Amino acid sequence: MKHALSLFVGLFVLWLLLSGHWSDPLLLGLGVVSAALTVFVAWRMEGLDHEGVPVAVALRALAYWPWLLWQIVLSNLAVARCVIDPDRIAPRMAWVPASQRTDLGKVMFANSITLTPGTISVQVDGGRILVHALEPGSIHDLHGGEMDRRTDWVEGSLERLSDAVHGSGKA
């Protein structure tokens, strides 16, 4: 129910921002209907869970983005240097440990890896991710685990929530 409601609110706000109609009741009503219809289809497809509508991690994800954007800028400069001087590149492909426990956390970590230029996540297998890197240093940085820890922290809000749900179920 929480997911359905947050999906509905999110969709309707998106509709408002995209259309820019604030006053006409007919158009607003049609917007409400279309948002509700989308929520219904998502419910029929059983997409209304913590993966389809990840509201629990939204706040921490927003706090994580500025750091990720800064990493993207840094690695963009590194790859740009490689383009200017192709002799610098020494591609590697290696498995990197991923300590996230949920699928959503692994997706966030793998997407962060791919989003930063110079590293591409190729395959996720249990607790590790196959990464292709343009420079050997990037694999080394990933082994250092800074990004891994930060994604863990974002994922943490999800686990705290599921702990609370299980706790109340027992009580």
Next chain:
Amino acid sequence: MSLVLDVVSWACIVIGGLFCLLSGIGLVRFPDVFTRMHAASLGDTLGAGLIIVGLLLQAGLGADLVGIKLVMILVFLLFTSPVATHALAQAALLDGQRPWTRDGRPTEGKLDLRDAADDDFLLDDRAPGRSAFPDQEAER
């Protein structure tokens, strides 16, 4: 004030364009499909990002919410492009592409085929008798 805004926004757009250009040059200069994908992601992230930030400074919020639409373009781009890149890289590996390395030796990490074997639809598309990892086949 508007002059400062103009200068900053044009600086963003020009530098973003520069990154897109570098991305194109990298596509030509790099040796194989994987390294070329790294070059392509240059234009996807900082190239597109800086151009959109520059346009955002020009448009402001705008009468018809242009600014919000620009931000949405950036957000959707940042969410979808890694998925496409990942799918492309894995498809290239499954199709038997070997990553180029400087010393010509195979990479230390390899695709785990046990996992791929679960995805029958991926294996069906491969030509018969052709394996991405003949050395693994030989071991069996």
